[in-house]
Amino acid sequence: MKTSDWKQEFREALTGWYREEKRDLPWRHTRNPYHIWISEVMLQQTRVDTVIPYYARFTERFSDMKELAYAPEEELMKMWEGLGYYSRARNLQSSVREAYETYGEVPADPEKFGKLKGVGPYTEGAVMSIAYGIPAPAVDGNVMRVLSRILLIEEDIAKPKTRRLFEEAVMELIDREDPSSFNQGMMELGAVICTPRRPKCLLCPVRDFCGAYHEGREEELPVKSKKKKQQSFPQTVIALRDPEGRWLMEQRPEEGLLAGMWQFPTAETADPEEAVRIISGRHRLTVGPIEEAVRFRHVFTHRIWEVTAYAASVPDRGTPADRSGWFRPEEFDMLTLPNPTKKVRAALGL
DNA sequence: AACTCGTGGGA
DNA sequence: TTCCCAAGAGT
Missing domain, CATH: 1.10.340.30 (Hypothetical protein; domain 2)
Structure with a gap:
């Protein structure tokens, strides 16, 4: 042939x-x-x-x-x-x-x-x-x-x-x-x-x-080297509700991971007290006692988030930072929410 | 070239 | 659980 x-x-x-x-x-x-x-x-x-x-x-x-x-x-x-x-x-x-x-x-x-x-x-x-x-x-x-x-x-x-x-x-x-x-x-x-x-x-x-x-080698091919496993990062979410039932949301940066998408206030720490300090400082507001809502792992291709989410009330809205705002749960559907945020939202029953 | 960038499904 | 992965591209 x-x-x-x-x-x-x-x-x-x-x-x-x-x-x-x-x-x-x-x-x-x-x-x-x-x-x-x-x-x-x-x-x-x-x-x-x-x-x-x-x-x-x-x-x-x-x-x-x-x-x-x-x-x-x-x-x-x-x-x-x-x-x-x-x-x-x-x-x-x-x-x-x-x-x-x-x-x-x-x-x-x-x-x-x-x-x-x-x-x-x-x-x-x-x-x-x-x-x-x-x-x-x-x-x-x-x-x-x-x-x-x-x-x-x-x-x-x-x-x-x-x-x-x-x-x-x-x-x-x-x-x-x-x-x-x-x-x-x-x-x-x-x-x-x-x-x-x-x-x-x-x-x-x-x-x-x-x-x-x-040659009976179909299971041996293709040759593919493995990629190294992802690094883990703590993510502490503090979902904040004002007296009128609105929740504070932050928009992520225009570039990078989940670019431009919305999330509940989040700090890259495993310590909830530190997260409260960071977030209350960021938005110039006072945070009431926090209550754990959900804990889960979210796996990306190149990194892992260990997410712990808490909910808390605030007596007033403070002075929101740029790229943030207060929304009623019905209004969440106007925002683009990544999956981790959807998981937190579900855990909060919103 | 190596790293970044989501998610869900299957073994 | 853990791992790999599934019709890749930008930087």
Whole structure:
């Protein structure tokens, strides 16, 4: 068998399987490049089942580029609330605005599209191939896992430079008649068959082409170095209620973790007395006796919060610092609240 | 290159 | 519980 024939048979086996067996997902019902762009950004580091309801709401509210381009940021963040990695939403909006004003559409040019904020190598290839049929590589974690097994590639896929190796491999293999089905087929295969643990090789449409399967090494690949575990940080929350039933909320800084989101007053200490001193000083107010409401751990990718939340009354509102305000529980829904804050809110029965 | 940036699910 | 992870990108 000649090498070129092997590649062609691989392509046909993969795209044929994909066209027959692909899951019925919302973004596979549209050819709207803008909607496909939205789906790819939402799917960055996020599971399909999590994205589905967000995608439905988001594309309904911001049905075309103009709607999103000029939407109020608060509304944008409210639609993204709970999905995580919030800079994705802000970058998406600014890039949709730029594309709309510059091209009037999603540019069908990888060079132009890839320059937009929030569009990295993966998203560039995914949107260009799926929306426009352009043969560009869309290398995500699935593709690196699948190809490392098929081609017996032993480079560490945790290392940034390794991705380029896989992009070159994809360009050698990609189906130029249907780059969309090829790229999505690779990812679909990784998602449902060629899984990280216990891959279902007996159901695999391309196992005849798989080096790892032939050598019985499918569980050994890919090679991936582990990341170091996260550091823990104490977070003491002092939820403060005024005599009229309003609660003090603070808005986090515009940059960094949970940027711009709202939370109950919080101090980075394990000592509740110290937290009261810090927060009462910050807002120039007097805090009554505190009562513990809830204690939990919140795990981020790179750090862990050990949260202890207390509630207390204040006789008057003092002098609130910048980026803070008093709100009734019904008004909380106007604010963008990160999950840790939602947990505290639930514990307080608000 | 290494670090930052969320969340929820599964083994 | 603990760990890894899931269609990554910005700095």
